[in-house]
Amino acid sequence: MGRILLAVGIGVLLVSGAIACSQGVKAAKKVGDLEIYDPFARASHEEGAVYMAFRNTGDDDDSIIAASSPVANKVELHNTVALQGGGMRMTPVERIPLPKRAWVALSPGGYHIMLVDLKEELKAGQKITVTIRFERAGSVTLEVPVVELMEEGGH
Numbered sequence: 809m810g811r812i813l814l815a816v817g818i819g820v821l822l823v824s825g826a827i828a829c830s831q832g833v834k835a836a837k838k839v840g841d842l843e844i845y846d847p848f849a850r851a852s853h854e855e856g857a858v859y860m861a862f863r864n865t866g867d868d869d870d871s872i873i874a875a876s877s878p879v880a881n882k883v884e885l886h887n888t889v890a891l892q893g894g895g896m897r898m899t900p901v902e903r904i905p906l907p908k909r910a911w912v913a914l915s916p917g918g919y920h921i922m923l924v925d926l927k928e929e930l931k932a933g934q935k936i937t938v939t940i941r942f943e944r945a946g947s948v949t950l951e952v953p954v955v956e957l958m959e960e961g962g963h
């Protein structure tokens with residue numbers, strides 16, 4: 809009994825610590841030296857945002873240089889920056905760096921893939937297709953689940 813509880817506890821720790829812990833967590837996808845974890849998109853009417861974590865296991869820096877999706881007329885790479893005097897603003901960037909031997913998280917309040925001008929509403933429970941292009945690793949197409957996120961101001 810004690811052993812079963814311990815095993816369950818470790819499983820919970822691994823899931824919640826997916827970004828910090830490199831052992832025992834399975835990547836959703838691999839492309840070249842890059843591992844991709846836990847992609848998700850936020851449910852939205854007009855503009856959507858896509859988040860995930862990357863682990864560059866290689867000895868070369870890489871970058872996300874473009875993304876596309878059939879659900880949006882335009883897809884941009886964004887960062888979220890804090891404004892002097894408070895507040896946050898999203899700003900388009902040409903690339904999202906994925907340094908060698910490092911983890912990078914696309915997350916609310918930071919880097920994200922922006923689905924600009926959605927063709928249809930993104931509803932929680934559906935899956936969308938997102939293709940990401942990298943400077944070195946080529947490109948990858950992901951199935952990304954849509955989830956309801958709490959509104960926190962900014963993406």
Ligand SMILES: [Cu+2]
Pocket residue numbers: 857886898899920921922963
């Ligand atoms: Cu954005």
